[in-house]
Amino acid sequence: MAKIKSVYVCQNCGAESPKWIGKCAACGEWNTYTEEIIREEKTSKIATILGETAKQKPQLITEIEAQSEKRIDTRSPELNRVLGGGLVKGSLVLIGGEPGIGKSTLVLQVALNMEGRRILYVSGEESTSQLKIRAERIGTMRSKCYIVSETSLEQIFVHIKNIQPELVIIDSIQTISTEIAESSPGSITQVRECSATLLRFAKESGTPVILIGHINKEGSIAGPKVLEHIVDTVLQFEGDRHYFYRMLRSHKNRFGSTDELAIFEMKQDGLREVSNPSELLLSQNHQGLSGVAVAATMEGIRPFLIEVQALVSTAAYGTPQRSATGFDSRRLNMLLAVLEKRAGFKLAQKDVFLNIAGGLRVNDTAIDLPVLVAVLSSSLDIAVPTGICITGEVGLSGEIRPVNRIEQRITEAEKLGFTKILIPDFNFKQLSHKKTKIEIVPIKKTEEAFRLLFK
Secondary structure, eight states, X not given: OOEEEEEEEETTTOOEESSOOSBOTTTOOBSOEEEEEEEEOOOOOHHHHHHSOOSSOOOOTTTSOOOOOOEEOOSOHHHHHHHTSSEETTOEEEEEEOTTSXXXXXXXXXXXXXXXXXXXXXXXXXXXXXXXHHHHHHOOOOSEEEEEEOOBHHHHHHHHHHHOOSEEEEEOXXXXXXXXXXXXXXXXXXXXXXXXXXXXXXXXXXXXXXXXXXXXTTSSBSSOTHHHHHSSEEEEEEOOTTXXXXXXXXXXXXXXXXXXXXXXXXXXXXXXXXXXXXXXXXXXXOTTOTTEEEEEEEETTEEEEEEEEEEEEEOTXXXXXXXXXXXXXXXXXXXXXXXXXHHOOOOTTEEEEEEETTSOOOOOGGGHHHHHHHHHHHHHTOOOOTTEEEOOEEOTTSBEEOOSOHHHHHHHHHHTTOSEEEEEHHHHHHSOOOOOSSEEEEESBHHHHHHHHOO
16 A cells, blocks of 8 residues: 655755745745655565566676667757757657747747658647647648647547657646646646656657756756756757847757757747858948957857947946946956956946847857957947957956867858958967968957057
């Protein structure tokens, strides 16, 4: 007979307590404990286990034949890139993101475009008529996509048995519940039990499963951390809802690299894949305007060029302001200190505003030098010469430190028609010096770049 007991579980981190407490001792959040009923099944005795015959026998690693993972083409080159070449059969993929960012639109668009595939789309948040309206807006229906609005895990498996789909999509995992756990949908126990059951189904049947997950206020996947551990791939759908661009990053991937990045543009008829983001992120009307510098940056292993915009003005209210959008404000303060100490430009009584065009957030330190160039260009009111691209990390002594994947940055700048690129001197020495149409200029210190650009 199963033993029934009641425990209190933190809905933020999954910590358990025998009684209700106001503040979680594990994560520090207040009023997150809820009561949940747990059934404990009696475990079999060790003697009984030793008497059984194992279903699988351990094998020597040298005797195991390595087989290449068979992948399913999603008909989306950008999604295939992030997944590592497509969906692996029997894999469990988790896609997380903020409300309204486009998670459901992305997976529905993929489901409709997979021509010839039999797909089951389970929605626990929208009705079938709502999904039909969205599908008509997207405008492409090439697959055999079955849609059902269901929140019971047991009923979902009944539909899976009847349809025998080649791909299952669950939107979202927080709305699904099972009779095994006696708690409300979205709780720690329900998310854990439903995910583990779907994982077992995916591995045994070889059918890939895509889960859509909510995120909490810190921006991480909601629910227990074990959810991210049991899935094969964790994808994060990011972007500002006030801008058109959406980025799909891989935070975990057992079948591919976590350095890949996919960029989409949100339009009225769905998401459009952006194969060359540099052309969209660079405006064509900044010639002759001060405070704009073009930087060659990397997102994972994908290079693209972005505009760094700066505005320097006299502080109107006495205390200078330092504001950065899409860039670390603390790093901006450090770079301004380097500019004042090493290059002799006084900005202590001036407001400095920095913006990364396109609504992107960049963590690549290679845009340090472009940031300083844009700030100085605005301060002097002198435009950066056209056709020049810049990359380089700035040290505290004013030296230009090397950056990674320099050849990919140079190739991207050359492809977009730039005539000159400023790179760190150390990277210049490591280049193969093959013939390129773009002029490569090595820089050792910030003063050299300033003298070259602002003669």
